[in-house]
Amino acid sequence: xxxxxxxxxxxxxxxxxxxxxxxxxxxxxxxxxxxxxxxxxxxxxxxxxxxxxxxxxxxxxxxxxxxxxxxxxxxxxxxxxxxxxxxxxxxxxxxxxxxxxxxxxxxxxxxxxxxxxxxxxxxxxxxxxxxxxxxxxxxxxxxxxxxxxxxxxxxxxxxxxxxxxxxxxxxxxxxxxxxxxxxxxxxxxxxxxxxxxxxxxxxxxxxxxxxxxxxxxxxxxxxxxxxxxxxxxxxxxxxxxxxxxxxxxxxxxxxxxxxxxxx
Amino acid sequence: xxxxxxxxxxxxxxxxxxxxxxxxxxxxxxxxxxxxxxxxxxxxxxxxxxxxxxxxxxxxxxxxxxxxxxxxxxxxxxxxxxxxxxxxxxxxxxxxxxxxxxxxxxxxxxxxxxxxxxxxxxxxxxxxxxx
Numbered sequence: 001x002x003x004x005x006x007x008x009x010x011x012x013x014x015x016x017x018x019x020x021x022x023x024x025x026x027x028x029x030x031x032x033x034x035x036x037x038x039x040x041x042x043x044x045x046x047x048x049x050x051x052x053x054x055x056x057x058x059x060x061x062x063x064x065x066x067x068x069x070x071x072x073x074x075x076x077x078x079x080x081x082x083x084x085x086x087x088x089x090x091x092x093x094x095x096x097x098x099x100x101x102x103x104x105x106x107x108x109x110x111x112x113x114x115x116x117x118x119x120x121x122x123x124x125x126x127x128x129x130x131x132x133x134x135x136x137x138x139x140x141x142x143x144x145x146x147x148x149x150x151x152x153x154x155x156x157x158x159x160x161x162x163x164x165x166x167x168x169x170x171x172x173x174x175x176x177x178x179x180x181x182x183x184x185x186x187x188x189x190x191x192x193x194x195x196x197x198x199x200x201x202x203x204x205x206x207x208x209x210x211x212x213x214x215x216x217x218x219x220x221x222x223x224x225x226x227x228x229x230x231x232x233x234x235x236x237x238x239x240x241x242x243x244x245x246x247x248x249x250x251x252x253x254x255x256x257x258x259x260x261x262x263x
Numbered sequence: 264x265x266x267x268x269x270x271x272x273x274x275x276x277x278x279x280x281x282x283x284x285x286x287x288x289x290x291x292x293x294x295x296x297x298x299x300x301x302x303x304x305x306x307x308x309x310x311x312x313x314x315x316x317x318x319x320x321x322x323x324x325x326x327x328x329x330x331x332x333x334x335x336x337x338x339x340x341x342x343x344x345x346x347x348x349x350x351x352x353x354x355x356x357x358x359x360x361x362x363x364x365x366x367x368x369x370x371x372x373x374x375x376x377x378x379x380x381x382x383x384x385x386x387x388x389x390x391x392x393x394x
Contacts, residue, residue: 037285038393088344107270
């Protein structure tokens, strides 16, 4: 026996390999590594727990992300880091839970649209904090919203007086929708009897000298027509920084600056 | 709907893989553990440092070789730290057989059995492992 290994005492030696377990099994406390199957179930349990926890914590914790997106992001970043941090962990330890969380995310979001009970469990509904001009104190208490916070939300949406608010709704994503009284709402062209034309959005068909084919398809132009259009502006596609066409066919062209112009 | 069906299939494959893998890993570890448990225990010699362990040595090498073959698959899903411990214990056991040291043989055999048993328990699908 090696000098560095302390010899077991005679009494202990006689018990070696006897009975149901070995001496090591009886007296060694081992480091506990988690097997892959446990990682899988742990991911499932943590995923559902986080979903329910955030659901009950309320909308304000969720922020701009969908609840399942938030949980996915929280878990995925941690799981992905595991095999990078510790080379003793096989890659499948991380790959399986990542694929699992992705599947759960898709299945739950899809099922929510089809199954009402899942929607009730995993999704909250909008809460009226101010309803028809009346502040719902019970809902404020339930959602843990102070008057100062409500005022701040109103100010951020351009309403300075609570009495001007018709509806204040706490949406599923944790954001407020403030709808002012009709007398305080900004006038629209319809209010003023002005006929407005809907120009739609501008599709950027050339960006930094490159044709964006998806955007081009939306405008109904072909590449040949686009080259002709560029020629009308006395430049090639490569000379254009942005060329946008809106739904009514209005064209906006911004040419690239030459090096000489820049200096 | 297509995405949903693909995802559901993926989930089914994942669940299937995890269970089948757990079963395979446990089976392979159990086979090795059974072979190790079946190693003959020599009579305690008068001088424990001069025992004849050549027969045991041959058997241990055979078990180790078959373990090495299993290891290619097992190492894909089992923590390498645990596997290294078992590898070390195999090496120590073979060393004890070569040296003909009875005490070392008994000790390392015990440690190897414990290591394999630990590995097997860790790969089982049990509540204890999950929580």
